[in-house]
Amino acid sequence: MNKRMTLGRYRMLQTVQWVVFALLAFVGFVLMTSGSHVQPILLIPLALCISAHFGEIPAAAVGVVSGLLMDIACGKLLGYNAIWMVTCCVIVSLLHSYYLRDKLLNILGLTAVCVAVQGYMDFMLYYAIWGHENVTLIYTHVMLPSGIMTLVGTIPVWLLVRWICRICGSRRSFELEKTIVTNQ
C-alpha cells in the first residue's frame, strides 16, 4: 500500500516537475526575445541543468524543445540549434550518469563549452562565411557578451533546477528509495 502511494506521489511530482520545466523554457524564450539589446541565451543552461538530472531520452527531448525555441527566437534555420542541443543534452546526461556529480563547476564548464561551440558555429555559418568587412566585431560585440551573460545566468538557473529536482525528486532518488523499501 505504502509502495503504491509512493509511486502515485512520485508520478504526480514528476508531472508537476515537467510542467514547471516547460513553463521555465517558455519564460526563458520570452526573456530572450525582449528588447533589442544583447541577450543571454538562458535556454542553454536550462536545458543542460535539466539534462544533468535525467536519462538520455528525456535529455534528448529537452534538447529538441530548447533547440527549436532557440531557432525561433534567434531567427535561425529550424532544427539548426536543435541538433546541437540534442547532442549537448545527451552528452551532459551521460557524463552525469557515469562520470560527473551535479556540481556548479561541472555545469559551468559544460555550458561554457556548449556556448563557445554554438557561438563559433553561429559566427562562422551566419556571418564569417559571407566575408563581411569587420565581421569579428560581431563576435566581440554580440556573441562574446552574450556568452558571458549566459555563463553568469547559469548560476541561478542551476540553483533553480536543483531546487525543483530536490522537491520533486529525480528518477535516480526514487529508485534508490524503492530499493531501500524493498530490502527492508
Added chain:
Amino acid sequence: MNHFFKSTRFKVILFIIALLTGIMVYAVSVGGYSLSAVSLFRTIAAPFQRVSNSLSERVEHSLNVYRDAEIHYEQNKALKQEVAELHKELAEYDDMKRRLEELQEFVGIKEEYKDLVFSAPCEVINYVTNDPFGAFIIGQGSADGIELYDPVVTDLGLVGVITEVGEHTSQVTTILSPDVSVAVYCSTTTDHGVVTGNVGLSLDGLCRLQYLEKDTQIRKDKVILTSGENGMFPKGYVVGYVRDVQVDETGLTTTASVEPAAEILDLSMVIVIKDFTGKDVTQP
C-alpha cells in the same frame, strides 16, 4: 558508457537527430516562408512577448536616462549651439532659398506617395535575439496581404524589407544588414549610390552609402532618398541623413556613413508598403 552506444536509447536519439535534420532540410526548401508550426507558436507566444517587450523597453529607457545623462547634457549643449547657428543661417537669403527647394522636393515626394499601397500599422512583436543588424518580427503575415521582399517603413523613413513570411507574423531584415542593398540618390545634389549595411557601422546604428563618385557634392546632413531603380523600393522615400563622407582607399570612389531616418533599434510600430508603381521583386 559503451553499453549506451549499443542500446535502443542510442538508436532513438539518432532517429531524433535524423528527424531534426529532415526538418532543417524542409525549412530550407520552403525558403522565405515560416513553417506553419513556427507561425502558430509565434502567434501563441506573441501576447507574452508583447508584455515582456514593453516591460523590457521601460527598464531600458529608465536605465538609459541614468547611463546617458552626461551624453544628453553634452548633446544638449551642442544642440543649443547648433540652434544658434541655424538662427544665423536662417537670416541669410541663400540658405532660405536652398531650404525652400528642399521643402519643394519633399512636397513632391508626398504627392508621389499617393501611388503607394500601405498595410495597416504593424506592431513590432520582438527583435530577433542577438541579431547584430536589428532584425525583428512584426504581427502581420500572408493573411494580411504581406509578401516576401515588401519594403517596411515608418513615417520617418525606410526600415528594411520582409525576408520571412508566416501566416500572422513576418520577419523584417533592416537596412543595417549587409544583406539589404538600396539604390538611393541625394535630394539636393542628385548623386546616386547604394545604401547597404556594414558590420562596423551597424553597431552604431549606421549604414554605408557606397559607389559615390570621387568628386561627389554630398556633405553631412544631406537627405538620402530611395531611387527606386531596382524595383524593390518605391522612388523618393527617405532613407536617412549623411553623417560622414570619405574617399575610399582606392581613391576612385567616395563612401559615406548614413544615419537611418527611422529609429531602427527602437521601433514599436511599422508600416509595410504592399504595392507601388514599378514594383519588381523577381530578383531580391
